[in-house]
Amino acid sequence: MTPRPADARLSTSIDAQRPLDRRAFDLLCLGVAAVLALHLPRLPPRLGLVLAAVLAVRWAQRRWRGGRVSLLLKLPLVAALPLAILAAYGSPFGRAPGAALAVGMLVLKLLESERARDAASAVAFGSFVAMSALLFGQSLPMTVLVALALLPLLAALQALQPAAAVPPFARAFARPALLLALSLPLALVAFLFVPRLSSPLWGAPGAEQARTGISPRMAPGDFVDLLTDDRPALRVAFDGAPPPPGQRYFRGLVMWHFDGRAWAATSTAPSSQPEALHPQAPLYSYEVTLEPTGRHWLFALDTPLAAPADALMSAARELARSRPIDAVLHYRVTSAPRRAL
Structure with a gap:
């Protein structure tokens, strides 16, 4: 058998130093945009908008102006990303902050993607970030969306x-679609016969494990697991002396409705204006460190006078955020245990 010449073998592999052409860069930007869209519902709105803007500007810059992105622009963006994650989540640890950081790193990877090697690295990392969306949901529609993002x-x-x-351009998706179709039988076998672990391998708590047991509807039997759980739900640091034990009642959800078996929270919108309150001394200012709950509600010493930053207060003086609390959250509140309406 006559061996193939060296140049024929090289023609079937990626030339790492080859400049990235327009078609490959357009497809790469489209893939990154698809991955960003997968995670967009769970990203802080401002962070999602900034990442989308960076992606769009980078695509337009390379398409019409060309040239590399200045290091003076890349370095501030790279430094600002972890700061934005800390500002949005309060901690870099957890599924939500980790996924947001990975999405941001993927978008910023486009700023230095000028050669085939850079694009190949971005494709590999983008595939990983796309699969990380399954950490938040493994339903069939989510699986289909992840597969479409891989195209x-x-x-x-x-x-x-x-x-x-x-x-x-349209035919560029024919072979990737065929490869995904060929992988469906293996995916079906794995779905049916590979057992699912009760806890994740990476050690991060799952959505159910991160909750304290608080829900908008509660019945007496629902408290059994909560009573045997000795994990801390929150920590409170008072600026001065704490209130006496009889006044250490923390308000979370106010459940006004009882149907004979279970209590349910009121449907009052968090943005409703609470009644005027005339606090009586002493007032207590303190910082709360709330563990992840997977819910929107905050807890404060009864009765909170105002909502903390990035939170709203309902007419029942319940505190809530617009996003679920998926990471440790720090916030400050001032409360008046003694008050008059």
Whole structure:
């Protein structure tokens, strides 16, 4: 058998130093946009908008102006990303902050993607970030969305291969779609026969494990697991002396409705204006460190006078945030245990 020449072997692999052409970069940006869209519902709104803007500006800059992105622009963006994660979540640890950081790193990877090697690294990392969306939900629609997000990434990887002719843009997805279709039988076998672990391998708590047991509807039997759980739900640090034990009642949900078996929270919107309150001394100012609950509600010493930053107060003086609390949260409140309406 006559061996193939060296250049024929190299033609089937990616030339790492080859400049990235327009088609490959467009597909790469499309793949990153698809991954960003997967995580967008769980990202802080401002962070999601900034990342989308960075992606769009980078695509337009390379398409019409060309040239590398200045290091003076890349360094501040790279430094600002972890600070934005800390500001939004209060901690870099947890599924939500980790996923947001990974999405941000993927978008910023486009700023230095000028050669085939950079694009191949971005495709590999983008595939990982796309799969991380399954940490938040493993339903069939979510699985389909993740598979669809992989299509432009696989198309970008295919575009990095040396080819004699560039196919039309629509046909660039034909082979990636075929590869995904061929993987369906294996995925079905794994779904049916591979057992699921009760706890994740990476050690981060699951959605149910992170909750304290508080829900908008409670019955006496629902407290059994909560009573045997000795994990801290929150920590409170008072600026001065704490209130006496009889006044250490913390308000979370106010459950006005009882149907004979269970209590349910009121449907009052958090933005409703609470009644005027005339606090009586002493007032207590303190900082609360709330563990992840997976819910929106905050807890404060009864009765809170105002909502902390990034939170709203309902007419029943319940405190709530717009996003679920998926990481440790620090906030300050001032309360008046003695008050008059």
